[in-house]
Amino acid sequence: MLPTELLMFKIKAGLVEPRRIKPHTNNLKLAATLIATFESHVGQRRSELNEALQALEAGRQDFRVLRGLAHLLSQRGEFEAGGEIAPAAVREKVFALAQSHPPSRHRTAEVLEQAARALSADLPLTGSDLAAALYADLPDQQTLMTFEPLEPLELLQRYDLAQAQGMLYRAYQLVITARRNEPARYKQLLKYLKFFGLMVTVEGDAAYGFTLTLDGPTSLFSSNTRYGLAMAKFLPALLHVTKWDLSAALKPRRDLAWVDPKDEEWSFQLTSEDGYVSHYKPPNEHDSASESGFAERFAKLDTPWLLEREVDLVPVPGGVILPDFRLVNGERSALVEIVGYWRPEYLRKKFALLRKSKRTDVIVCVSERLNLDKAGVDPSDFGDRLVWFKGVLDPKAVLAVAERTAKTA
Template identity: 80%
Template sequence: MLPTDLLLFRVKAGLAEPRRLKPTTQNLDLAARLIALFEANVGQRRADLDEELRALEAGRQDFKVLRGLAHLLTNMGDFEAAGPVEPGLARERVFTLAQEVVPSRRAAAQILEQAARSLSTDAPVSPETLQAALYADLPDQQTLVAFEPPAPLELIHRYDLAQAQGLLYRATELVITARRNEPARYKQLLKYLKFFGLMATVEGDAALGFTLTLDGPTSLFGATTRYGLGMAKFLPALLHVTKWDLSATLKPRKDLAWVDPGDTEWSFQLTSEDGYVSHYAPPTEHDSALESGFSERFAKLDTPWTLEREVDLVPVPGGVILPDFRLVQGDRSVLVEIVGYWRPEYLRKKFDLLRKAGRTDVIVCVSERLNLERAGVDPSDFGDRVVWFKGVLNPKDVLALAETYAVTRP
């Protein structure tokens, strides 16, 4: 993402709009030139790269755009302390010897030579190499050791998304309306919510859509943007959902001269139609071989039931359940949750959430290989809605219960 000083946006009637780069020939050429510059500096110090970047931006009115693109490219590279001697060890040897002599140029040269000899046990180390290693771990002295160049258009997409993410640094609330989507999209959203420490209140259903309200205790304190940073990191995951709307409430920036001092809050609006591109990997269709195998075996059956993948968010106190499948026939449906090979802690939480949900239209498929006794889990309170299986989950066993426990969808 981008630091605050490189964010470019405007506010009109309380609505914040981030700066976007059009893929014009001029912008694509600038992106390509910067990418080539980073490629040419592989093996060089960051200080040398920064000097070339300063020379490139000299006299440009769009220097903030250039700096933003360069910042993103810097994060795509690997910078390390290069050389055969670890900087910490080099400083330890040199500074220990330096304590024993009166400082002078001649003494410095002798110390470097002596320390270099002491480090030449496996391979020869010259005084010049040792001197270069003394501060090679400082940021500007680190070497660009690897760089995976993006395409110019990809870099522009990253820049646009980073500008949108930057507005969310100051978000106090995020409301997402996610309509009926492609398989596996909801689960990825929930995983990223948890990963970035975000809490969500979920309302709605699969037919009309779900509303996720993101908020948390840290968002209540005016001096912190930590929770907004989590929301910003979450945005690329949201882009994998096919139909959604986002509305964010932002704290106005009072450090900008053009900001209306009377503004108490800003609004930021996005939709899935805005054309932002995610750099997060898309979700896989199935989380496990169990689910994949069940889906493949079901596809071979001649049945009036349709198998849908992860389309229902079930809000429960203390969490959210996203059942693995839903079986649909006409206006009737039943949810299917497969409990396979997991740790005891996960099993306890999984069954606890299933109980809290209070849903009678959930078929729970449990592997007999699980050590439920060790986990302290007893699925007997789910009654006849439990399907036990060993290595393979037979879709016919699940369909046998579908007729009984399916409910009419609203």
């Protein structure tokens, strides 16, 4: 992401609009030049790289864009102290020897040579080697050891996303309206919400859309931007979900002279149609071999029922259910939940949520390999909606239950 001083945006009627870069020839050329600059400075000090970047920046009106692109590229490099001896060890030895002699230019060279002899038990060293290593761990003296390049277009896309993420630094509430999606994408969404410590409340239904409200205790403190930073890190995961709208409430920046001091709140609006590109790994279509195997076997059946991967969220008190599939036959439909994961706490939570949902159109498929007794779980109360399976889940058994339990829209 980008530091606050490199964020570029404008305010119009309380709405925040982040800066975006058009992928035309000049911008692509600039991105390619910056990437090549980083590649050519692998093995050189950060100070030398910075000098090269400053030379590129000279005379350019878009220098802040250049700095933003360079900042993103620097995050793809690994900077370390060069050489084979730790600078801290060199400083300790040199400073200890220097304390017993009055400082002078001549004595400096002598002390470095003396320290080199003392530290060269396993590695031959000279005074010049120690002079180079003395402050090699300072940021501008660190060496660019490795660099993972991007394609020019990827860099511009990353810049656009970083600007959008930066708008969320000062967010204290995020409201997402999400519609029907693949379960794997919803599951990734909820996984990142948990990973970044974001609290979410889910409301709504398939007809009107699901509202996910992200809020939490840290957002109550006006001076704390930690929660907004977590929201910013979450944004690339949201981009893998289709058909959504986002509205964020932001604290206005008071450090900018051009900001209207009467502004009490800013709003940042985003949709799935805005063309931002995520750099997070997309989720797999199926979460498990049980799901993928079931879909493959179902595809071979001659049946009027359709198997859909696009499934709605099912809000329940204390959580949300993400069924794996939907079976559809005309106006009739049923949800399919495959329980094949063995961890006791997962099983307890899964079955508790299924019960709380009070949905009678959810077919619960449970592997006989699970140690339900150890987890303290008894799924027998799901009655005729329960399908047991051993190695593989038989689609015909699931369809038989769907015929009995499917609801009519």
